[in-house]
Structures are given as structure tokens and as C-alpha cells.
Amino acid sequence: MDHKLVSITALSLLLTLESPLLVAQQSLSSQQDERLDTIVVTARHREENARDVPFALTVLGAESLQTRRVDDTFSLFREAPGLSLTSFDDGRFAYFQLRGIGPLSQAIGPDDGSVVTYVDGVPQPVFASEFSYLDLERIEVLRGPQGTLFGRNSQGGIINITTRAPSDETENRFRLEGGEQGYGLAEASFSGPLGERVSGRLSLRASTFDGFIDNTAPGGGALGDNTAYAGRGVIVFEPAREDGFRITLSGNVDQRDSNPFYYVLRGQPAPVVEVDPENSVDREAWGATVKVEKPLGFADFTSITAFNGFSTDQLLDDTNGLIYGPLFGLTPADFLAPLDFSDWTEEERRFYQELRLSSVGNSEISWSTGVVYFRSDLEVELDNRSSFSPALNGDRDAEQLIDSYAVFGEVTFPLGESLSATAGLRYTRDEKTLDASFAGVGFPGSVDFFSEDSGVDFDFLTGRLALSYRLNNETNLYATVGRGAKSGGFPRLTLNAAFGATSQAYAESESWTYEAGIKTNFLNGRGNIDIAAFSNDVEDEQLFVLDLVSFQFVPVNLDTRSHGIEVQAYVALNPNWSLSGGLAWTDNEIRESDAFSGAVPGNPIPNVPELSTTLTLDYRGDNIAWSATNFTPFLTLTHQFMDERAVDVGDSFNLDAYNNVDFRAGAAFENLQVFAFARNLLDEEQEINGVLFGPGIGASMLARPRIVGLGLSSGF
DSSP: OOHHHHHHHHHHHHHHOOOHHHHHOOOOOHHHHHHHHOOEEOTTSSOEEGGGSSSOEEEEEHHHHHHTTOOBHHHHHTTOTTEEEEEOSSSSOEEEEETTBSOSSSOOSTTOOSEEEEETTEEOOGGGOOOBOOSEEEEEEEESOOTTTSSSOOSSEEEEEEEOOOOSSOEEEEEEEEETTTEEEEEEEEEEESSSSEEEEEEEEEEEEOOOEEEOSTTOOEEOEEEEEEEEEEEEEEEEGGGTEEEEEEEEEEEEEEEOOOOEETTOSSOEEOOSSOOEEEEEEEEEEEEEEEEOSSSEEEEEEEEEEEEEEEEEESOOHHHHHHHTTSOGGGGOSTTSEEEEEEEEEEEEEEEEEEOOTTOSSEEEEEEEEEEEEEEEEEEEEOSSOGGGOEEEEEEEEEEEEEEEEEEEEESSSSEEEEEEEEEEEEEEEEEEEEEOOSOTTSOSEEEEEEEEEEEEEEEEEEEEEEEETTEEEEEEEEEEEEOOBOOSOOGGGGGTOOOOOBOOEEEEEEEEEEEEEETTTTEEEEEEEEEEEEEEEEEEEEETTTTEEEEEEEEEEEEEEEEEEEEESSSSEEEEEEEEEEEEEEOSOBTTTTBOTTOOOTTOOSEEEEEEEEEEOOOEEETTEEEEEEEEEEEEEEOOEESSTTOOOEEOOEEEEEEEEEEEOSSEEEEEEEESTTOOOOEEEEEEEETTEEEEEEOOOOEEEEEEEEEO
16 A cells, blocks of 8 residues: 555644534633634743744644654654654754754764754753653644854754743642553653742653664674653742732753664664673763843843753674674674774763843734853763774864854734734854864874864854734734844864864854745634745855775765645544644755765755645543443554665665554543553554665664553652
8 A cells, every 4th residue: 555645645634623513512611712712822932822923833832742642752753744854763863844944964073053942932952852752741843953042053943942930829640651562751840839929840750661673792682772751840930920020930851761772784684783792881961041031111030041951872793793784794703803893981061041132922013032041061082993994093182162253133013904024133152163183093194293283263144034914813824034044163073084084174054944825714613724835055065985995984065955745733523622733845855966975966865855744533421320330432553654765875675564453442531541552553564764884784773563552640
């Protein structure tokens, strides 16, 4: 059966449902009213209806996050068509692409600005953006350049996460789940007043998975296991509650221990690896924020002061024998001895300060202006040993410092009764230095010692212009043009030092994005639909490749182009049943040749599907009296289709298309929900990303197979 046909047919059903049953409905449940009428977002640093925002966005509120079990980076990716993810489920590598904009292989430096994740207004470390989504109020996937208002330039879009605030009354929540593959989850949150003008919230989670890829090395077990612990605490002081003065203190930690498998050789009867020593990654991410909000009469003042970062210890076998054996014409057993490994320690400490003034409330003219300072200090210690490559031998120490300064402003003003305009501009200056050293271990072809001290600066302007036209009370039309950019810099790994060569800086990337769309309610308010058409022209998208002549890693900057259509819709079938979904069709291509990478004009952008879709069926039943108790049945069934994708800029092979089906079904009692759930219900083998090691030697990263389990949650 054609996967594309199934996805398009399912979404067409969603968009054309106008049966007599629909027309006959006179009222909706409170859940549906909330979904349709009060979709409040903060995509422009102020609360507004999503229909009034002049660009496309995907919004998941607290209830949708719960019913669809959006607990982490990977489960979010399932819910946003047009969003691509490169992940190894180890807490280190998780990079997004949106509408075809993003890293052509992986994020190169610590401040990659392709698709940045924000939590409560604070940008998160790129090399630790795979974390637990704990106790959230809302996630907004904002599409298109967002560098005008957000503190780090985001060329393709951002993931804007808002956590739950402390409540004025005591509120406690608990959740327990268990299932196949050793899956378990325990979560709790406690919230309420701590004093007359003080409230707090504490959230905790622990989760675990067993491995699912067999390691055939002697003594090997299963790889892919993952244990995570997360916590977040928030205290809100309101010393002058009557005038809106508020101070919010928050802190978070996310600890993840894993034994990843990384890549399995494609074409095997069963996915297995052969690694020795066994891969091991221990990563801890942390953050602390002080947010001050103070109305000044003429404007609202906001200050965000944040410290965050991560540390990682990892031991990796660089030569999976099942891949390197056929690559070098040897047997897998020739790579069993633990001679080829990487021993890493990596730590980043970041500081972020934003000062912002914004217009008051629902002013006729809405504006926001501010300044931002950002500093990153990334230290990497990498000890390599290899039996065949000078580039993978030696001990490296590197420290990379980034100082970034920005000033921004945006204003939205009326041009008539129904027409409004938005204009915004941002100037950014990035200053970067690299201080690195290398000590050889006597391997032929590598130097005994090398050091470098390099620096590079970047200046660029970003911004957007938009027109919005209110056709009627239910429909908005808009057109937006955005200038996006992301900084250049130095790679995180100084692999060329083994040859006595400096790390070459890569250039900044700039882009223009054009978008037009319509956002409307229909069926007398029982449904809504957003349709957007977009076009991206990107100059100098970033990539590092290995030059097989000099065996040095060189920066490559390639122009790309993408355009497409996005559709998102929701419809209430009746007071109990609802259907929602989205579709993203993206035509994309590389626009120039490069001898090092094999890119030629017309090749597709790696890991970007032509078609991706999502579809969710929700059921909330009527209250049922049974024996001495009452309960309400519920069901959530979700489907994601991901089309085939090119594995690299040389179009070496395609990752297979797949369908993913999840469900959650159960009964809600007064303060308790009991449910069954499944991930990847069809148990499809899903390739998430891949790499070509050599002619005919392709490998891929696989998502987890089916997990079925039981759970309960409680709130009081």
C-alpha cells in the first residue's frame, strides 16, 4: 500500500468532513471550546490568539501534551509535520530541521541557530537539546526566521516551551507508567502557596528503557538502554501583586545515562552491532533563571537572567566491526580488540541576559524592543586511539568562547480597520575565539604537538515585515517576508590538529523566507484550519566533510532552496469526538556542486521528507455510572507518516518511509486516570538518520520498536 496515499487520504477526510452529524451539533464540550476559541500563544512575547500571528505555528496545549504523551524531544517530533529530527537518543545529538532549514549533517558549533529550543524564554544548549519535557503548559513550534524577537537568531524556527507556573491553590499531580522493553516512568509535581505573596512548584521525573539492539561482541548485551532523571523547581514572589510586579526564580536539572548503539549496518537480517568497548554516555544538563516583570505605566519591563549548561562523559567504540569489516575488506572479528575508541569529556557553561520593554496590554500599536547579551564557554577534552587513522589518534584539549550582543525591536500597527502591518529588525554581533592543543601518541602521519589560537567575528541583520488582513471575525489572511541568519564559527572538534593544521572557520549562513497564509474557523466555530505556503532561499548552509586526499576536515557552505505548503486543521465531530492533523509538503534541493561532499545541483537536502503528516483522533466520553462509582472513557489515537529522505548531500541512498501509530485509552475517575498506551503500535522499523561509510556500506539510526504498557495518573 502506498504510504503517501494513505496519509493524504486521511488528511483529506479531516479537511472535508461536513456531514449532517457535524452540522446538527449545537454545542461543544468545554475541552473543545478551549481548543477552538482561546488558543493563546506567546510567539511574539505577548499573549495573543494564534490566529492573529502572521506566520505558521503548531501549538500543543497542556491537555494535548498529556493525552499524546509528549514527554521529550522525540515525541514532539511525532506531532509537528515539516519538522525533521536527527537523534541518537543519548542526550548529546538532537538537531532539528524545519521547512528544509537546518544542519546538512549535524550541528557544527555550540551556537547553531537553525532551530533553537527555548524554555520559558531561555535558549537551551544545542549539544544538550534532547531532554525530558517535564510539567509543561504549552509547546509552540514557530515556523520561519524568529531572530527578530528571540535572543539567539533562529533561521528556520524555534521550539518555544512554556512550563507550568505555580498555582494559587494546592495542586498535586502523579503519574506512573510501565511497559515492554523495561520501560518505566514515575512523575510527580507539587504546587501551591508558600506564603502570603509567594507560591512554588516542584516537579520530578524518573524514566528508564532497556536496550533493543544486540551487541554481538563477546560479553556484549543489548544497546540502546537509557535512564533519565529530571527535576524543576519554581518560586514566584509577588511583592506588589496589585501592580503586576513579579519575580520568578527557577532551576532545573536533567541527568541522562545511556549505552547508545549509534548506527547499524543496513541490509542485515536483524539489526545488530559489534562494539568493544561498549558505548557509554553520561550527560547532565542544568539551568537557573531569574525573571523580573514590572509594569512601568507606559510599558511593561522584563528582565531574564539565566545560567545554563551541560557536562558529558562518554566512551565510544569508533569501529563497529559489522560496518568496518566489509568497509576495509576484513572480518568483523578484526575490529573486536578494544583498540579504536574515543574518550570524551565535554562541558559548556552559558550566560544569557535579556532586557525588554513591551507595549501595555492590548494596545492599538503593539511593540517590543530590547537588548541581549549571550556568552558560551565550551571545553572539550577528546582522547582518541585508532589502529588505522592518524586523524583519530592523539589527545586534544580545546576551549571555545562566544560573546554575542544584540539589539532588537518590532512593532505592529493598524493601516485601517482590517489591515495591520508588522516591522521588525535585529542587529547581532558575535565574537568567537578558539584555544586548542594536540598531543600525539606516536601514530604514523600525526604530529607530536600542535596548538592554535584563533578568532573570528560576525555581524548581521535579521528581521521581518508582515501584513495581516482580517477578512471577517473568523478569518485572517497574512503575508510575511523574513531575513534569517546563523553565525559561522569553529567546529567543536579540532580533528585537523593531528596533521598540524588549524581548524578552519565556517561561514555564516543567511536566508530569505517568504510566506503567505490563511487562518480561519469554520462550521460555526466547530473547526479551524491554517494553510501556509512558503519559500526559503538559503545562502551558505553549513557542513563539514572529510577531504579524502588530505584527510582533513574542511568546511563546506552550500546554497539550498525549499518551498512548500503546510496545512493544519481541527474539527469537532460531535461533543465527544474530535479530529486534528497536519500536512507538510516540502520540495527542496541543493543548488550548487561540491567535490568534497559529492553535492550536485538538484540533490535533495538531507533528512528532509517531501511529505510528512500527522493525524489525531480524540474521544472524550460521557460520564458513566457503574456500581458505586462514576467514570469517563477516553481514547487518543495518533498517526505520523514520514516520507523517504536523502541520507546526505551526495544523495547516496534514501532512508525508508515509515508510519508511526501511538495510542492512549482508558477511564477517568474523580481524581484518577487509568489507561493503556502504545508507542509504534505497528512495530515498524523506523530509520531516523543515517550515513554512508563507503561504497555500498550504508548505516542508519533506528527508533525503538513497539512498546505497550499500562499507566495511571492522578491530580488533586
